[in-house]
Structure formats: structure tokens, C-alpha cells
Amino acid sequence: MSRLRPQPTRTILALPLLLAALALAGLVLGLTGDGWRDVVSVVLLALPCLLFLNHWRCRTRRAS
Amino acid sequence: MRNRAITAVAWVHKWSSLVCTLALFMLCLTGLPLIFHDEIEGLSGDTALQGAASARTGQPLDRIVGAALTDYAKAAGNPGVPLFIGFSPDNPLITVTVGPRPDAPEAEMRLFSYDRATGTAVGEVAQGGVMDFLLQLHTDLLLGLPGMLFLGAMAVLFVVALISGVVLYVPFMRRLAFGTLRHDRSARVRNLDQHNLLGVLALGWTLVIGLTGAINAFADPLTAAWRTGELQSMVAGQDGQTALAPADYGSIDTAMARAQAALPGQMPQFIGFPGGAWSSARHYAIFFQGDTPLTSHLLTPALVDAESGALIDVRPMPATMQALMLSKPLHFGDYGGLALKLVWAALTLATLWVLWTGLVLWLGKRR
Numbered sequence: 001m002s003r004l005r006p007q008p009t010r011t012i013l014a015l016p017l018l019l020a021a022l023a024l025a026g027l028v029l030g031l032t033g034d035g036w037r038d039v040v041s042v043v044l045l046a047l048p049c050l051l052f053l054n055h056w057r058c059r060t061r062r063a064s
Numbered sequence: 065m066r067n068r069a070i071t072a073v074a075w076v077h078k079w080s081s082l083v084c085t086l087a088l089f090m091l092c093l094t095g096l097p098l099i100f101h102d103e104i105e106g107l108s109g110d111t112a113l114q115g116a117a118s119a120r121t122g123q124p125l126d127r128i129v130g131a132a133l134t135d136y137a138k139a140a141g142n143p144g145v146p147l148f149i150g151f152s153p154d155n156p157l158i159t160v161t162v163g164p165r166p167d168a169p170e171a172e173m174r175l176f177s178y179d180r181a182t183g184t185a186v187g188e189v190a191q192g193g194v195m196d197f198l199l200q201l202h203t204d205l206l207l208g209l210p211g212m213l214f215l216g217a218m219a220v221l222f223v224v225a226l227i228s229g230v231v232l233y234v235p236f237m238r239r240l241a242f243g244t245l246r247h248d249r250s251a252r253v254r255n256l257d258q259h260n261l262l263g264v265l266a267l268g269w270t271l272v273i274g275l276t277g278a279i280n281a282f283a284d285p286l287t288a289a290w291r292t293g294e295l296q297s298m299v300a301g302q303d304g305q306t307a308l309a310p311a312d313y314g315s316i317d318t319a320m321a322r323a324q325a326a327l328p329g330q331m332p333q334f335i336g337f338p339g340g341a342w343s344s345a346r347h348y349a350i351f352f353q354g355d356t357p358l359t360s361h362l363l364t365p366a367l368v369d370a371e372s373g374a375l376i377d378v379r380p381m382p383a384t385m386q387a388l389m390l391s392k393p394l395h396f397g398d399y400g401g402l403a404l405k406l407v408w409a410a411l412t413l414a415t416l417w418v419l420w421t422g423l424v425l426w427l428g429k430r431r
Contacts, residue, residue, distance in 0.1 A: 004239050012237045016264040023268025030400040031393060032358040042403045048265035049410045055261060059245035
């Protein structure tokens with residue numbers, strides 16, 4: 001899975017920029033309201049952390 | 065050409081990161097406990113006062129300030145002048161800052177707190193604890209304004225490093241799926257994958273922290289510019305330059321009543337006394353906060369002549385000051401409860417790991 005055909009820049013940056021936009025939305029939502037907005041804010045900001053844990057689980061390991 | 069562009073961005077990424085790395089390690093390590101300052105300070109066992117918010121009602125302000133001046137004279141051994149009054153939006157706690165003269169520097173200020181519902185003293189607010197030290201280190205490296213501006217420059221470099229990092233991310237990921245962590249390869253590849261993935265995942269948050277940190281670093285010059293520009297135009301023709309002797313200060317309660325009549329329903333957050341960094345030489349500047357979660361971070365000052373009690377002007381803060389006021393909560397992450405703080409801490413740890421792997425990658429390349 002590690003060697004792919006070259007991907008266009010658009011594809012490479014799509015997910016990172018989407019995540020950054022979601023984090024930004026989360027920060028603003030948390031600031032502009034209480035209640036459900038705070039919950040959505042926490043979920044949006046926790047998303048990168050959860051994604052990292054998921055990819056960490058799927059990391060390729062040295063055969064031993 | 066393309067390769068040359070990548071080399072140039074790599075150079076920018078390397079140097080912008082290296083120069084700010086040491087400062088960022090310090091900022092992350094001091095920032096981590098600061099996220100939880102409310103919880104840590106709450107451990108000392110002080111329970112919040114019960115009753116109506118001091119921003120709404122309670123004992124007369126003149127009486128509270130009188131008590132603070134008496135307490136200051138007793139504690140400091142010389143008479144003082146009031147500098148600030150701070151209100152609470154949720155409990156009767158009220159704090160009065162007193163200093164030796166109207167333009168006393170922060171180091172000479174002392175804070176006294178009271179229960180506004182009853183007028184009883186809660187005690188002098190102890191300064192110089194561990195959390196105060198960490199905050200000072202985080203804000204200005206204990207160096208005052210030069211330290212603040214230095215850290216502001218480091219924050220700007222951090223933002224440059226983030227942007228150049230994203231540009232470099234593209235060629236590195238050309239043939240890799242998002243999130244690839246090749247742990248079956250050399251330590252260098254392992255560090256590179258972790259650096260790239262964590263860096264790009266935390267990007268939105270780190271950009272905001274970097275930018276708001278840079279804005280906060282310029283808080284003092286921005287406030288000074290507001291004071292000499294906007295504030296002076298608010299009191300234009302009102303003889304705002306001539307200092308008013310503290311003995312001639314009129315009733316704060318009268319001033320508050322006049323200001324509240326102009327801003328019905330809004331809660332005061334603090335009062336800046338004449339001659340301080342937040343007011344003119346002869347006015348009480350009463351800062352009101354809005355009543356929605358967003359506008360509660362934005363302040364509207366009402367200026368009242370401290371001698372006559374006449375309301376001079378009410379005007380929202382200019383855009384630069386609004387940006388500064390919104391930068392504080394966005395930087396500290398203290399507006400969304402404990403869950404948000406935990407996420408803030410996790411993202412700080414992620415940033416530390418990106419810094420560390422970046423440093424290791426640079427050291428490995430030099431060898």
C-alpha cells in the first residue's frame with residue numbers, strides 16, 4: 001500500500017485542508033455558543049487525534 | 065525549476081523551524097499546565113462564593129474601594145490609589161487592584177478581593193505562585209515587553225514553518241497514501257512519517273495557536289495605540305490629558321449608574337481608573353461585556369468623567385482590539401469546558417512530538 005502511482009497535488013492536500021477547515025470551524029463554534037456548539041467543537045478538534053490513533057493502529061510493522 | 069522551488073521551501077522550513085524550536089518547546093511545556101489553570105488553582109480548596117454576581121449587584125462600589133484602600137495602607141505601609149476593579153459574571157467575588165500611584169507598573173500592584181454581597185474581605189490575592197511564574201514565562205520569558213515581542217516573532221516564524229511544512233508535505237506524499245506510517249523501515253523514515261502525519265493533522269489548530277499567540281504578543285503596543293488614538297478621540301475636548309488627583313475622584317457608583325443607563329442589561333467586566341493603561345488621565349473607563357457567548361469576549365468601554373460623574377462617550381473597541389480580545393480565548397482554549405481542555409492538551413502533545421521528530425530528522429541529516 002505504500003507505493004502508489006503519483007497523485008496530483010489536489011488529492012494530496014484535500015484531506016489535510018478539509019481537516020484544518022473543520023478544526024477552524026470547531027474553534028469558532030465553541031467560541032460563539034454554549035451547549036451543542038461546545039460538543040461539536042470538541043468533536044471537530046478531537047478528530048485529528050482520533051485519526052492519528054487509527055493510522056497508528058494500521059502502521060506497517062517490521063516482520064519479526 | 066520545480067526541484068529548485070522545493071529546495072527553497074525546504075530551506076525556509078528548516079530555518080524557520082530551527083530558530084523557533086527552543087522557544088516552542090518552552091511554550092508547549094509551560095502551556096500544558098496553563099490550560100488547566102482553573103482546575104489546578106481550584107485544588108487549593110477555596111470554594112466559590114455563593115450569591116448574586118458582583119457584576120450585577122451588591123454593596124456600593126465606593127465602600128468596597130474604601131475597604132481596599134484601607135487594606136492596602138495596612139499591608140503596604142503607605143497610602144495607595146485604586147487602579148482597577150474586576151467583576152465576576154457568576155459569583156459575588158470582586159477584586160480591587162491598588163498601587164502606589166495611578167501609573168504604577170504591574171510589579172507594584174496588589175490585588176484585594178471581597179464578597180460584594182456582604183462587603184467582607186476575602187483576602188489579598190497571592191501573586192508569585194507556580195502558575196503565575198509559568199504564565200509569565202509563557203508570556204514574556206520574565207523579560208517584560210522585549211520578551212513578549214521576541215516570543216511574538218517566534219510565533220510568526222512558527223506560522224511560516226507550518227505553511228512551508230504543508231508545501232513540503234506534497235512532494236513527500238506524492239506516492240504515499242494519507243496517513244502511511246512505515247514502521248517496517250529505518251528510524252529516519254519512521255520519524256519522517258510521524259512528523260508529516262501529526263504535523264498535517266494538527267495543522268488547523270497549530271495555525272490558530274500560532275496566529276493568536278502572535279497577536280497576543282503585541283497586546284501591550286496595541287493597547288497603548290488604542291489609548292493614544294481611539295481613547296483620546298473619545299475624550300476629545302474633555303481635557304483628558306490633565307491628570308486628576310486621586311483625592312478628587314468622585315463616586316464610582318454614580319459613574320457606574322450613568323454608564324449602565326447607556327448600556328442597559330450589559331455587565332461590567334472591569335473599571336480602569338484615571339492615569340492607568342486602560343483609561344485617560346481623568347476618566348473612569350468602565351468596560352462592559354456583551355451578553356452572548358461571542359460578545360462576552362468583546363468589550364465596550366464607557367468613559368465617565370471621574371470628577372463630575374458625567375458620561376462622556378460609549379464606543380465599541382476598534383477592530384484591532386476586538387481581534388486581540390478574541391485571540392485570548394482562542395489561544396488559551398478555556399471557553400469550552402474540560403473536554404475542550406483535554407483536546408487542547410492532546411494537540412499540545414502532538415505539537416511537541418512534531419517538534420521533537422523534526423529536530424531528530426535535522427540532526428540525522430547532518431550526521
